[in-house]
Amino acid sequence: xxxxxELVRRPDADTVTVVELDGACGLSRxxxxxxxxxxxxxxxxxxxxxxxxxxxxxxxADYTRRGVIAEEIWAQVRDGIxxxxxxxxxxxxxxxxPLLVSVRSGAAISMPGMMDTVLNLGMTDAVQQALAAExxxxxxxxxxxxxxxxxxxxTVLGDPSGEVPADPWEQLxxxxxxxxxxxxxxxxxxxxxxxxxxxxxxxxxxxxxxxFGNLDExxxxxxxxxxxxxxxxxxxxxEWLVGGQGEDVVSxxxxxxxxxxxxxxxxxxxxxLIAAVQLLERDGRxxxxxxxxxxxxxxxxxxxxxAKRSARAAVRSAVAMVAEGLISTDEALDRVTAxxxxxxxxxxSGDSAGQLPLARGESACPGLASGVVVTDPDEAEARAEAxxxxxxxxxxxxxxxxxxxxxxxxxxxxxxxxxxxAALVSRELGRPCVVGCGPGVxxxxxxxxxxxxxxxxxxxxxxxxxxxxxxxxxxxxxxLAQWAGVDGAGLAERLEARxxxxxxxxxxxxxxxxxxxxxxxxxxxxxxxxxxxGIKGRVNADNLAASLFAxxxxxxxxxxxxxxxxxxxxxxxxxxxxPEGRPRLEQLLTEERATVDAAAMxxxxxxxxxxxxxxxxxxxxxxxxxxxxxxxxxxxEYDASVLARLGDTHQRLRPLIGRLGGLAPRLxxxxxRLDRAVERIGEGDHTYVARPIMDSYHTVWxxxxxxxxxxxxxxxxxxxxxxxxx
Numbered sequence: 001x002x003x004x005x006e007l008v009r010r011p012d013a014d015t016v017t018v019v020e021l022d023g024a025c026g027l028s029r030x031x032x033x034x035x036x037x038x039x040x041x042x043x044x045x046x047x048x049x050x051x052x053x054x055x056x057x058x059x060x061a062d063y064t065r066r067g068v069i070a071e072e073i074w075a076q077v078r079d080g081i082x083x084x085x086x087x088x089x090x091x092x093x094x095x096x097x098p099l100l101v102s103v104r105s106g107a108a109i110s111m112p113g114m115m116d117t118v119l120n121l122g123m124t125d126a127v128q129q130a131l132a133a134e135x136x137x138x139x140x141x142x143x144x145x146x147x148x149x150x151x152x153x154x155t156v157l158g159d160p161s162g163e164v165p166a167d168p169w170e171q172l173x174x175x176x177x178x179x180x181x182x183x184x185x186x187x188x189x190x191x192x193x194x195x196x197x198x199x200x201x202x203x204x205x206x207x208x209x210x211x212f213g214n215l216d217e218x219x220x221x222x223x224x225x226x227x228x229x230x231x232x233x234x235x236x237x238x239e240w241l242v243g244g245q246g247e248d249v250v251s252x253x254x255x256x257x258x259x260x261x262x263x264x265x266x267x268x269x270x271x272x273l274i275a276a277v278q279l280l281e282r283d284g285r286x287x288x289x290x291x292x293x294x295x296x297x298x299x300x301x302x303x304x305x306x307a308k309r310s311a312r313a314a315v316r317s318a319v320a321m322v323a324e325g326l327i328s329t330d331e332a333l334d335r336v337t338a339x340x341x342x343x344x345x346x347x348x349s350g351d352s353a354g355q356l357p358l359a360r361g362e363s364a365c366p367g368l369a370s371g372v373v374v375t376d377p378d379e380a381e382a383r384a385e386a387x388x389x390x391x392x393x394x395x396x397x398x399x400x401x402x403x404x405x406x407x408x409x410x411x412x413x414x415x416x417x418x419x420x421x422a423a424l425v426s427r428e429l430g431r432p433c434v435v436g437c438g439p440g441v442x443x444x445x446x447x448x449x450x451x452x453x454x455x456x457x458x459x460x461x462x463x464x465x466x467x468x469x470x471x472x473x474x475x476x477x478x479x480l481a482q483w484a485g486v487d488g489a490g491l492a493e494r495l496e497a498r499x500x501x502x503x504x505x506x507x508x509x510x511x512x513x514x515x516x517x518x519x520x521x522x523x524x525x526x527x528x529x530x531x532x533x534g535i536k537g538r539v540n541a542d543n544l545a546a547s548l549f550a551x552x553x554x555x556x557x558x559x560x561x562x563x564x565x566x567x568x569x570x571x572x573x574x575x576x577x578x579p580e581g582r583p584r585l586e587q588l589l590t591e592e593r594a595t596v597d598a599a600a601m602x603x604x605x606x607x608x609x610x611x612x613x614x615x616x617x618x619x620x621x622x623x624x625x626x627x628x629x630x631x632x633x634x635x636x637e638y639d640a641s642v643l644a645r646l647g648d649t650h651q652r653l654r655p656l657i658g659r660l661g662g663l664a665p666r667l668x669x670x671x672x673r674l675d676r677a678v679e680r681i682g683e684g685d686h687t688y689v690a691r692p693i694m695d696s697y698h699t700v701w702x703x704x705x706x707x708x709x710x711x712x713x714x715x716x717x718x719x720x721x722x723x724x725x726x
Contacts, residue, residue, distance in 0.1 A: 005159070017058050018055050019056065022205070023043035024044070032056055036052070039208065045279060045283060046282070049300065050088075050211050050302070051083065054205065055077065055081060055176065055204060057201065057202040060204065060205075063180045064202070069177065074173070080207060081172075084101065085099055090209075097134065099170070100121060100144070101208060101209055102117065102118065102120075102208050103176060104117045105203050105204075105205065108202060109182070110497070118148075118178070120145075120151070122168040122171065122174060137215070148164075152164050152171065156175055157174075160467045160517050178720050180205065182203070183203045186337055211298075212304075214245055216620040220262070221241055221292070222241060222262070224259060226281040227307075229313050232316025232320065236277060238258065238290075239258065240259050240262045273292060276290075281326075285331075286306045288305070308635050311343035312344050313634075314336050318333075329483040334478060336480060337495060338491075346368075352472075355461065357460055358445060361434040361437035364398050364454065365430070367508065369389075369410040370462075370464065373390075373662045377401040377537065379405065380403075385407070391412060393412040393444060393445050394412075395415055395720065396421070398421060398706060403573070405422075405425055405692075410454065411425075411426045412434050412445070412454035413441075413718050415436060415721075417618070417726065418435065418620055420436075423620070424690060424698060425692045433452070448551075451618070455628075481494075486561065529555065529558045530568070530577065537708055541556040541575070544559070548669060567581030577710055595664075597663060601714050605708045605709075610652045611656070615649060615701060616699075639686075646681070647681075657704075658671055664707075670704045674697060676696040677689075678697065
């Protein structure tokens with residue numbers, strides 16, 4: 001291939017609809033999407049990239065209005081194909097040196113996995129025969145034809161046996177329209193609703209000349225990271241698949257080979273590849289994830305983007321890039337999350353060889369911690385405040401136990417599984433947790449010093465020393481902490497409070513933003529405040545006001561009354577209910593229950609429990625990639641799919657929560673709280689998914705569960721025994 005020339009017609013930037021990606025496009029990511037922007041940027045750097053053009057989001061907007069591709073835009077698309085023909089020396093739809101193209105989506109914002117792609121487009125009977133004759137490789141031509149037909153039927157026709165058009169131009173029109181339509185697919189709409197992305201942004205479409213990793217033994221495709229995405233260390237890390245196309249590597253259907261094999265078989269290609277990706281990393285100042293294809297010994301780059309990475313890689317690369325002069329210390333701190341710091345500092349499992357465990361259950365949160373077993377959350381908090389290491393062991397946990405779980409070094413339960421309250425909350429707190437150890441464990445362990453091995457699902461006798469965290473990890477964390485102006489122990493908390501430099505969140509909202517909504521809600525009652533204090537364990541007036549959509553002064557006055565009456569006490573962590581306050585709370589709940597339609601509330605609770613099972617799985621998937629792998633939130637596509645499920649579940653349950661407010665007016669605020677959590681998640685604040693100490697979705701959901709149990713005249717112990725309230 002040779003470099004492409006400009007389109008026959010290239011309108012001014014303000015009116016452009018179809019534009020060549022020649023390194024001088026000049027349009028923003030918002031207009032052309034990340035895929036096209038990457039192609040154009042790599043060509044500007046002088047790297048080998050197949051010729052391409054893009055239909056901007058203006059083309060999508062026009063298609064959406066008309067329902068068809070306008071003829072003037074289609075004429076520009078034809079000009080774009082002519083440009084690719086000139087750049088490759090091939091002809092689209094021709095029986096001599098035929099050109100095939102890819103058609104890919106390119107949203108104005110990143111929507112991983114949400115929209116569509118078609119490869120090898122332009123294939124016909126005559127084209128297949130021409131490719132077979134040209135390459136003397138009928139198997140390659142047949143393989144390419146089969147790939148195209150399968151993908152076109154799946155993506156464009158939605159029919160595994162549908163009739164693929166024989167006219168390449170009709171194929172192209174169908175593929176472009178399919179990509180435009182995919183913007184309004186159910187999965188894309190759910191994603192946008194969850195992320196708070198406007199439906200009006202639209203998608204661009206990138207059309208690019210195909211290069212073929214399936215052509216011969218000197219061809220293949222691969223994915224390369226400029227540093228190891230698991231460790232953050234160099235040199236480059238990648239995989240290579242001889243005879244494949246791009247989707248073969250990312251789909252997991254085939255097993256790629258180490259990149260070293262490319263170095264051994266085609267050293268010149270490997271050398272050019274390494275030089276190219278090193279340039280991309282220096283230019284992007286971040287670990288790059290690069291897709292490439294080798295066609296008969298010729299290297300082509302297809303895309304480069306910031307790489308997903310493990311917690312260890314995030315920490316290591318941030319520190320290393322400062323040392324290399326690629327980024328500033330502020331940028332390094334922006335690139336590392338509090339959870340990533342906690343993850344790299346968690347000890348490995350201890351050596352339990354020759355020791356029989358005291359209890360065995362399911363691993364709910366990995367890590368190793370020792371302490372004296374206590375069974376009461378208040379005792380756990382008091383002893384922890386006195387400087388003692390404690391392990392909280394309960395039959396099952398509830399929001400009432402949160403303060404004890406925060407104070408404990410680890411959590412163990414008799415009942416429940418990996419989607420239980422104990423499991424979900426422990427993962428968010430970073431506490432080693434073993435669940436489902438069986439009846440009798442509380443009585444057997446109380447008062448003993450034990451070690452909880454959360455990764456292995458074991459409770460061991462005495463203190464078992466874990467394998468120390470590698471010194472290199474400690475050194476990197478210490479360096480980040482120094483830049484943040486804290487010691488290593490305070491780094492995670494500092495990162496949570498830190499506003500990234502240049503982020504939109506750096507613009508503070510007026511302090512009374514939420515207070516403007518107060519007039520929409522009825523005054524709070526003693527029951528509402530006392531119940532929320534009881535559920536949360538420890539809470540200050542500001543947080544109570546936010547949860548109840550009330551003025552802080554009103555809440556403070558109510559809490560002062562509760563303290564004077566002896567129902568609450570104050571502590572540095574906020575208000576907590578007293579032993580005398582619990583009978584008062586039960587009295588108020590009994591009075592409330594007498595005003596509720598019992599049959600209707602029970603029916604509503606049964607319906608809630610169906611959603612409850614779904615939600616616990618969603619939160620578990622948010623926290624864990626699988627039973628043994630903590631989700632480090634480096635995989636944006638995975639996280640997006642989980643958040644889309646959460647958004648979909650929330651939309652389906654909103655009518656139910658609205659009905660609950662009609663049955664018991666105090667419950668009406670739950671819908672506001674859950675809606676607010678979804679809104680915050682959509683704005684990008686993912687702490688609102690499951691953070692225990694704030695009004696996250698998970699926290700509010702569990703509090704609602706507690707209220708429904710009480711209003712139905714049930715107890716958590718009864719519901720836990722029935723498998724509905726672990």
